[in-house]
Amino acid sequence: MNRQVTLAARPEGEPAESDFALVESEVPEPGAGEVLVRAHYLSVDPYQRGRMSEARSYAAPVQLGEVMTAQAVGEVVQSADPRFSPGDTVVGQLGWQEYAVARGSTLRKFDSQPETAALHVLGTTGFTAYFGLFDVGKPLPGETVVVSAAAGAVGQIVGQLAKIAGCRAVGIAGGPEKCAELKERFGFDAAVDYKADGFSAALKEACPDGVDVYFDNVGGGVSAAVVGRLNVGGRIAVCGQISMYNDPTGAPPMPGGFGFLIVFRARAEGFLVTDYLPRFPEAERRLSRWLADGALRYEETITEGIENAPKAFIGLFRGANRGKALVRV
Amino acid sequence: MNRQVTLAARPEGEPAESDFALVESEVPEPGAGEVLVRAHYLSVDPYQRGRMSEARSYAAPVQLGEVMTAQAVGEVVQSADPRFSPGDTVVGQLGWQEYAVARGSTLRKFDSQPETAALHVLGTTGFTAYFGLFDVGKPLPGETVVVSAAAGAVGQIVGQLAKIAGCRAVGIAGGPEKCAELKERFGFDAAVDYKADGFSAALKEACPDGVDVYFDNVGGGVSAAVVGRLNVGGRIAVCGQISMYNDPTGAPPMPGGFGFLIVFRARAEGFLVTDYLPRFPEAERRLSRWLADGALRYEETITEGIENAPKAFIGLFRGANRGKALVRV
Numbered sequence: 001m002n003r004q005v006t007l008a009a010r011p012e013g014e015p016a017e018s019d020f021a022l023v024e025s026e027v028p029e030p031g032a033g034e035v036l037v038r039a040h041y042l043s044v045d046p047y048q049r050g051r052m053s054e055a056r057s058y059a060a061p062v063q064l065g066e067v068m069t070a071q072a073v074g075e076v077v078q079s080a081d082p083r084f085s086p087g088d089t090v091v092g093q094l095g096w097q098e099y100a101v102a103r104g105s106t107l108r109k110f111d112s113q114p115e116t117a118a119l120h121v122l123g124t125t126g127f128t129a130y131f132g133l134f135d136v137g138k139p140l141p142g143e144t145v146v147v148s149a150a151a152g153a154v155g156q157i158v159g160q161l162a163k164i165a166g167c168r169a170v171g172i173a174g175g176p177e178k179c180a181e182l183k184e185r186f187g188f189d190a191a192v193d194y195k196a197d198g199f200s201a202a203l204k205e206a207c208p209d210g211v212d213v214y215f216d217n218v219g220g221g222v223s224a225a226v227v228g229r230l231n232v233g234g235r236i237a238v239c240g241q242i243s244m245y246n247d248p249t250g251a252p253p254m255p256g257g258f259g260f261l262i263v264f265r266a267r268a269e270g271f272l273v274t275d276y277l278p279r280f281p282e283a284e285r286r287l288s289r290w291l292a293d294g295a296l297r298y299e300e301t302i303t304e305g306i307e308n309a310p311k312a313f314i315g316l317f318r319g320a321n322r323g324k325a326l327v328r329v
Numbered sequence: 330m331n332r333q334v335t336l337a338a339r340p341e342g343e344p345a346e347s348d349f350a351l352v353e354s355e356v357p358e359p360g361a362g363e364v365l366v367r368a369h370y371l372s373v374d375p376y377q378r379g380r381m382s383e384a385r386s387y388a389a390p391v392q393l394g395e396v397m398t399a400q401a402v403g404e405v406v407q408s409a410d411p412r413f414s415p416g417d418t419v420v421g422q423l424g425w426q427e428y429a430v431a432r433g434s435t436l437r438k439f440d441s442q443p444e445t446a447a448l449h450v451l452g453t454t455g456f457t458a459y460f461g462l463f464d465v466g467k468p469l470p471g472e473t474v475v476v477s478a479a480a481g482a483v484g485q486i487v488g489q490l491a492k493i494a495g496c497r498a499v500g501i502a503g504g505p506e507k508c509a510e511l512k513e514r515f516g517f518d519a520a521v522d523y524k525a526d527g528f529s530a531a532l533k534e535a536c537p538d539g540v541d542v543y544f545d546n547v548g549g550g551v552s553a554a555v556v557g558r559l560n561v562g563g564r565i566a567v568c569g570q571i572s573m574y575n576d577p578t579g580a581p582p583m584p585g586g587f588g589f590l591i592v593f594r595a596r597a598e599g600f601l602v603t604d605y606l607p608r609f610p611e612a613e614r615r616l617s618r619w620l621a622d623g624a625l626r627y628e629e630t631i632t633e634g635i636e637n638a639p640k641a642f643i644g645l646f647r648g649a650n651r652g653k654a655l656v657r658v
Contacts (some may be wrong), residue, residue: 219586238587253582257548258567261599263387268597270590
C-alpha cells in the first residue's frame with residue numbers, strides 16, 4: 001500500500017494538522033514514459049502554504065483530497081522510461097507520499113552524496129539562493145548582503161554565497177542560538193536576532209556601511225527595518241514573505257509605501273527559481289564545487305515518518321527548523 | 330525689495346498656508362561667478378513636501394525661516410559669470426522668491442518658447458517622465474503602460490511617451506473631466522477614475538492584456554490595485570508616492586507585502602531625475618522634437634502671484650491642478 005498525505009481542508013491563517021489527512025491507496029503502476037519512485041525523503045517548504053489556498057498565485061492550488069505537492073528524493077522501483085533503471089536516485093515533484101509515478105521527463109537523476117542534498121544545497125533551495133543572490137541581487141565584492149530567515153534552508157546558503165562573493169554577510173534569525181550558529185558554523189560576519197529588544201539598533205550596528213543587497217525571505221516588520229538601511233542603488237531580491245503567508249494583511253504598512261525605493265534609488269525584484277530551470281546545471285556544478293572544497297556547508301532538520309510531514313511543515317512558520325526541513329519516509 | 334516665501338513651520342499631515350510666511354528682504358548682489366535672476370514663474374511640485382519635514386530623505390530639509398526650495402524660470406538681471414548676459418532666460422533651483430542669486434554653474438540657459446516649458450515638458454518633469462518610463466520602465470511596443478496621477482505634470486507626459494513607444498497608455502486620474510481630457514486631448518487609450526465606484530473593475534477592463542509597466546506617482550490603494558494586474562515580468566517605475574506624503578502610515582498595508590513581486594516576477598525600482606543630469610541634453614533634444622512635430626502636448630495650471638505659491642502647492646495634494654502647476658510672479 002501507498003501512504004499519502006492529502007489536503008483535507010483549506011487553512012485559515014496558520015495551517016493545523018487537521019488540514020491534512022493520512023490516507024492509503026494502491027501503489028500505482030507506471031505507464032509508458034513513466035517511472036515508479038519510492039520516496040526516501042520528502043521536502044517541506046514555505047511555498048506550499050500558497051498551494052493550500054484556493055486563490056491561484058503563480059501556480060495552481062492543490063485541490064481538496066489531493067496529495068500535497070512537494071519535492072522528494074528516492075529510488076526508482078520500476079521504469080517505463082529508458083533513461084531510468086531500478087535503483088537510480090531521482091528527485092522530482094513527487095508529493096507527500098511513499099510511492100509516486102512521474103513522467104521521466106520531470107525527474108532529475110542525482111548521483112551525488114548524500115541524496116538529501118538533492119532537496120537542498122544541490123536542489124531548488126540551493127538554486128534559489130544562487131540565482132536570487134547572483135542574478136537578482138548582483139552583489140559586488142565589499143558590499144553588505146543582509147538575508148532574513150538566515151538560519152533557514154535558503155538563508156544559510158545565501159550568507160555563505162555572499163562570503164564567497166567577497167561581501168559582508170549579515171543574517172537575521174530568531175533567537176541567540178541560531179544567531180551564534182550563523183557566525184560560528186556558517187561564517188556570517190554578523191547575525192541579528194529579530195526577536196530581541198533593540199533589533200533595529202543591532203541591525204544598524206551590524207551594517208556599518210549600510211545595506212547593498214537584501215535577500216528577503218520574510219517580509220513584514222523585519223523587512224521594513226532592513227529597507228530603511230539601504231544604500232543608494234540597493235537591491236532587494238524578493239524570495240519569500242513567510243511572515244505574511246498566514247495573514248497577508250496582518251503586517252503594518254511599509255511607512256511611505258514604495259517611497260524608500262525612491263529615496264535610495266533602489267530596486268526590489270521578485271523571482272521564482274523555476275524560471276531558471278535551463279540554468280540548473282550551472283548552479284549545481286558551482287554549488288557542488290564549493291561544497292567539495294569546504295566553502296559551503298549545510299544543515300538538515302529531519303523529521304521521522306511521513307505521518308509527521310504536516311507537523312514539520314507547520315514548524316516552518318514557527319522557526320522550528322534550522323537549515324533544510326526534511327521528512328524521512 | 331525681494332519678496333520671498335519661507336518655511337514658517339513644519340507641517341503635520343497636510344501642509345497649511347500658515348506653514349509658510351511671505352517676507353521681504355534686500356535684492357541680493359551677485360558675487361564672482363554668480364548671477365542675479367528675476368523670476369517669471371515658480372514651480373510647485375510634490376517633492377517639496379519631503380523638504381518640509383525635519384527628516385532627511387534624499388536631500389537636506391529646508392530649515393525654518395529659509396526660502397522654500399523650488400525650480401524657477403526667469404531672466405538674468407545682472408551677471409558675474411561670463412556665460413550669462415542680462416536678458417538671458419535661465420532655469421534653476423532658485424526658490425520661491427522674486428529675485429535669486431545663483432552660481433552660474435547651477436543654471437541652465439533656455440532658448441525655447443514658451444519659457445514655462447523649462448519647468449515642465451522641457452524641464453525636470455518632462456525629464457522625469459522620459460527617464461522613468463524609458464530607462465526604468467523599459468516599455469516594448471504593444472505592452473500596456475499604466476500611469477497614476479495621469480492628469481498631473483509628469484503623468485500627462487508619461488502617457489504620451491507610452492503612445493510614442495507604441496504601447497497602450499492607460500491613465501488613472503480623479504474625476505470624469507480629467508479622465509475625458511486624457512483620452513480626448515492627450516491620446517490615452519483609456520482613463521480610469523480612481524474616485525469612482527468600481528475602480529478595480531474599470532481598471533481591469535482598461536487593461537485587457539494586463540499591465541506591463543506601471544509608472545507610479547501616488548502609492549497607496551491605487552497602486553495596490555494596479556500591481557494586482559501586473560503581467561509576469563512587469564516593471565514598476567516608482568516616481569512618487571503623493572498619496573502618502575502627508576500620512577506615511579495611513580495607507581492600508583499592501584496585502585502580502587512584496588509577495589506580488591514574486592508572483593509576477595516583477596521589478597519595482599525607484600529613481601530620481603537628478604541622477605540623470607548628464608543625460609538631460611538627450612532628453613531635452615528628443616522631447617523638443619516630439620513637441621515640435623505635435624506628438625507631445627502639455628497643460629499648465631497657472632496661479633497668479635508669489636503670495637499664492639503655498640495655495641498652489643497645497644492644491645497638488647487635492648488634485649487641483651491639471652498638467653504642470655506654476656506660479657506667475
